[in-house]
Amino acid sequence: SQTIHQWPATLVQPVGSPLSLECTVEGTSNPNLYWYRQAAGRGLQLLFYSIGIDQISSEVPQNLSASRPQDRQFILSSKKLLLSDSGFYLCAWSVWATRDSPLHFGNGTRLTVT
Amino acid sequence: GDSVTQMEGPVTLSEEAFLTINCTYTATGYPSLFWYVQYPGEGLQLLLKATKADDKGSNKGFEATYRKETTSFHLEKGSVQVSDSAVYFCALRYKGGGNKLTFGTGTQLKVEL
Numbered sequence: 242s243q244t245i246h247q248w249p250a251t252l253v254q255p256v257g258s259p260l261s262l263e264c265t266v267e268g269t270s271n272p273n274l275y276w277y278r279q280a281a282g283r284g285l286q287l288l289f290y291s292i293g294i295d296q297i298s299s300e301v302p303q304n305l306s307a308s309r310p311q312d313r314q315f316i317l318s319s320k321k322l323l324l325s326d327s328g329f330y331l332c333a334w335s336v337w338a339t340r341d342s343p344l345h346f347g348n349g350t351r352l353t354v355t
Numbered sequence: 356g357d358s359v360t361q362m363e364g365p366v367t368l369s370e371e372a373f374l375t376i377n378c379t380y381t382a383t384g385y386p387s388l389f390w391y392v393q394y395p396g397e398g399l400q401l402l403l404k405a406t407k408a409d410d411k412g413s414n415k416g417f418e419a420t421y422r423k424e425t426t427s428f429h430l431e432k433g434s435v436q437v438s439d440s441a442v443y444f445c446a447l448r449y450k451g452g453g454n455k456l457t458f459g460t461g462t463q464l465k466v467e468l
Contacts, residue, residue, distance in 0.1 A: 247398075275455060284460035285399075285444065300455075331398055341387040341406040341448075344456050346398040 243268035247332045247347030254354055260305075260319040262350050264332030267313065272334040274315040275344060276307055279329040291315060327354045357382045359445050361459035368435055368466050376430040376462045378419075378445035386447040388412075388421055388428040389456065393442045402430075402443070435466045 247264045254260060266272050276288040289307035291297045297307050304323050308316045315332060329351050333344040362377040380388070387406045391399040403412030408423035419430045428445060445459040 277458075285458040287455055287457075290455050333399075341404065343389055343401045343404055344399075344448075346391075346400070348398045 243334075243345065245332065245334055245345055245347045247350060249350055250348065251351045252353070254322050254352065256324055256354055257321045260317070260322050260326070260352070262317040262330055262332075262352075264315045264317075264347055265313055266315075266334045269313070269334070269336070271312060272336065274309065275333040275335075276315065276317050277331045277333065279331065279349075281328065285331070288317070322354045324354050327352055357386070357447060357449070357457050359447055359457055359459035361443075361445050361462050364442075364461075364463040366462060366464050368464070370437055370466055370468055371434045372466075374430070374432040374435045374439075374464070376443055376445075376464070378428045378430065378459060380426050380428065380445075380447050382426070382447060382449075384449060385423075386449050388419070389446045389448065390417070390419055390428070390430050391444040391446060391458075393444065393461070395441070399444065435464070437466045437468060440464055440466045 244267045274291045277285045278288055279285050287300045289297055289299055291309045294309050305319050329349050331349045332347045335344045336342040358381045360379050389404045390402040392402045393399045403414040405412040405421035408421055411420045417432045419428050442461045442463045444461045446456045448456045
């Protein structure tokens with residue numbers, strides 16, 4: 242069966258420090274991969290999605306970047322964190338090119354920028 | 356653009372009460388529709404889905420019917436339990452463009468004894 246791993250679960254970082262969140266998927270090949278952010282008291286905002294290695298689309302211009310060095314690995318990064326980067330970050334995967342297949346989410350990373 | 360609108364919460368109910376969480380969508384074609392649930396401190400879990408008009412998704416006593424004429428996908432449950440307390444997200448999805456999900460803002464449900 243397929244599983245998704247996301248780490249760390251919680252992270253406290255000072256303003257201006259770098260960020261690296263990692264997500265890996267097991268049990269499937271060539272998945273679509275996604276990064277979402279959930280700010281406190283708000284809904285889910287899509288940050289990046291990827292349909293293949295080195296194929297990454299950014300939905301919202303911001304202080305973050307994403308990379309997909311391997312088929313089932315998706316990394317969210319920042320060179321210098323801002324206070325506004327605080328939030329709950331969720332990684333997700335889905336079967337490629339299937340409209341009715343759902344997204345499967347990891348357990349999330351709670352990031353607090355101080 | 357595509358969007359999903361959910362009723363604002365929090366919704367507070369007594370155990371065994373009837374639940375309705377409204378969801379309407381705006382889309383140019385025929386998306387698939389989903390309900391996700393998020394328990395405190397956790398990621399999102401798929402609750403149910405419907406892929407075409409008049410489809411009914413159901414799971415764990417929850418139901419939602421894809422209504423094309425009213426562009427709605429309201430979530431219902433006949434008798435809620437304390438363990439149903441969570442945040443519920445309505446979402447739509449198209450093929451193409453990465454098959455990404457567009458979410459509503461979420462509705463928090465609190466069920467009390």
